[in-house]
Amino acid sequence: MPSLRICQLVTRHVGPIELSIGAGECVCISGASGSGKSLLLRALADIDPHQGEIYLDDLACSGIPAPQWRSAVALVMAESQWWSECVRDHFDNAGQEGRLEQLGLPGKAMDWEMARCSTGEKQRLSLLRTLAQSPSALLLDEPTGNLDEGSTRRVEALLDEYRQQRQAALLWVSHDERQIERVAQRSFVLRDGKLEQQMGRS
Amino acid sequence: MNAIALSPFDLAVAALLIFALAGLSVRMQLGVERQLLVSAARSTVQLLLIGLVLKVLFDNAHVVWVALMSIVMLAVAGREVMVRQKHRLAGWWGLGVGTLSMFVSSFAVTVLALVLVVGTTPWYAPQYAIPLLGMVLGNTMNGISLGLDRLTQEATQKRQVIETRLALGQSWSRAISDSRREAIRVGMIPIINSMAAAGIVSLPGMMTGQILAGSPPVEAVKYQILVMFLIAGGTGFGTMVAVTIAARRLFDVRQRLRLDRLKPTGN
Incomplete structure (x- = not known):
């Protein structure tokens, strides 16, 4: 039952950020471009230097080797x-055929050359x-930035299933505000480096 | 067996080639005449000076003087590696990585050759030590600067790929493995090419010099083979060490790609 807890996180012009995401919970963040949404995610994956601490349950980010953290708290x-x-x-792992079909890709997509994949397929x-x-x-x-409506819904469904099965x-x-309403239990806007709650329990 | 001594007049005749070339460069507006004349003058002065230095060194074959000379050569080569980088590591690392790797590989290879192969007495005999070190160092310098330049260029261009691989939980060394392999390969290509073409396409400079100076060709060839192998060893190991240290330095303790540790040099 892994929950993600962010304590006093500061990276460049973003922060300090306090946020707890429960096991099996989906939290959405929106904000103007340049507000630092990607910076926040990069810091959470420990790819950018940052202050503050992030916990996965009781496991502190700084307490375990970085590759192990990034495998557990994965940035797409x-x-x-x-x-x-x-x-x-x-x-690295075989056996993705089931999920390929859930996303509307043929099972033999694994044997495709990268050069022939479209942006949406790559995403x-x-x-x-x-x-x-x-x-x-x-x-x-x-995660659905380059996708049409049908593929977007498939990605949402797959992520929803993954969230519930794996908690x-x-x-x-x-x-996309309608997407946020569909997938999130809570949502925030990142403005001036701070998170402002939009939707859901506080 | 002695070579025909060259008079200053002989050299002046050869220098006419440079002047003719410079004249043509002015005529064709190539704009390289200044560089050409300056570097020709530089090489004349530098070589005359080193001739004098070597003469003194050969007359006073003391280990301290040989060591001092080697250190000066190493320092100049280290600086040369640094200034040739388009993006180089900031601070002392920029100078240190190249210099340290050249020291490790060139000195080890040269001492190995002096002690185990040529077997000079004393082992630091400057007639052998300085030319061998010079040839190994010169080529290692090329390999290392090519390799480092490619590594930092790759890391800068492939930043997003490397960070994606890190985000997938790969270790720093796996995330940058493709770029590191490419950099080491690029550093070693010149010596591999010149070994492959030696004797057929090109007669290597050292061997040519020895033959011109009156050595029997087969003896000259044997020394050339020795030197080729030493250069290959020095360049290969030196490039591997330099690229590996530099690749490590591009990541911090949390295995984040830190391109802020590079600084552009503007050329």
Whole structure:
């Protein structure tokens, strides 16, 4: 039952941030571009230097090796990046076929060359690549930013299923207010480096 | 067996080539005439000076003087590696990584050759030690500066890829492995190419010099083979050490990619 707790987090012009995300909870963040949403997620994944502490249950970020933290608290960046020619080379674990179909991709997508994938296909594949590592918490930077309505709904459904099955904590950056209403239990706006609550229990 | 001594007049004839080239550069508006003349003058002065220094050194073959000379060569090579970087590590690291790796590889390889292969007495005999070190150092310097330049360039360009790999829980060394491999490969290509082409396409400079100076070709060839292997060893190990240290330095204790540790040099 992993919950994500953020204590006095400061990174560049963002913070101090106090936020607790319960196990199996989805919290959405929106805000103008440049407000620091991506910076916040990067700090939470410990990819950027930051002050303050982040806890996954009782596990402090600074208390465990960084790769272990990032496997557990996984960031999916807005722009997906690939370093090898074939889709499969980017996956450490096999057996993603079921999820591929849930996202509207054929089972043989694993054998595709990266060069022939569209931006939307890459975005869905990059989400799968992260889910394949079974993280306890997910930091999602506009995970449906390049997708059409149908694919967006599929991604939402898959993430919802993952959240409930694994009791994962989700922090989801989105610009789409209707999407926020669909997926989030609570939502915040990041303004002037502070989180302002929009929706849900306080 | 003695070589025909060159008079200043002989060298002046060869210098006419440089002047002709400079003249043509002015005519064709290439704009390289100044650089050409300055570097030709520099090489003349530097080589004449080193000739004098070596003469004194050979007459006073003391280990302290040989060591001093080696350190000066190393320092100049270290500075050269640093200024050739487009993005170099900030602070002492910029100078230190290249210098340390050159010290480790070039000195080890040269001492190894002097003691185990050539077997000079004393082992630091400057007639052997300084030219061998110079050749190994010069080539290692090239390899290391090419390798480091490629590494920092790759890290800057592939920043997002490396950070994505970190975000997937990969260790720093796996996240940058492709760039590191590429950098080491780039650093080693020149010596691999020159070994492959040696004797067929090109007659290496050292061997040519020895033959011109009157050595029997087969003896010259044996020394050339020795030098090639030493250069390959020095360049290869030096590039690996330099690229590995620099790659480590690009990440902090929390294995974050820290491009703020590089500073652009503006050229």
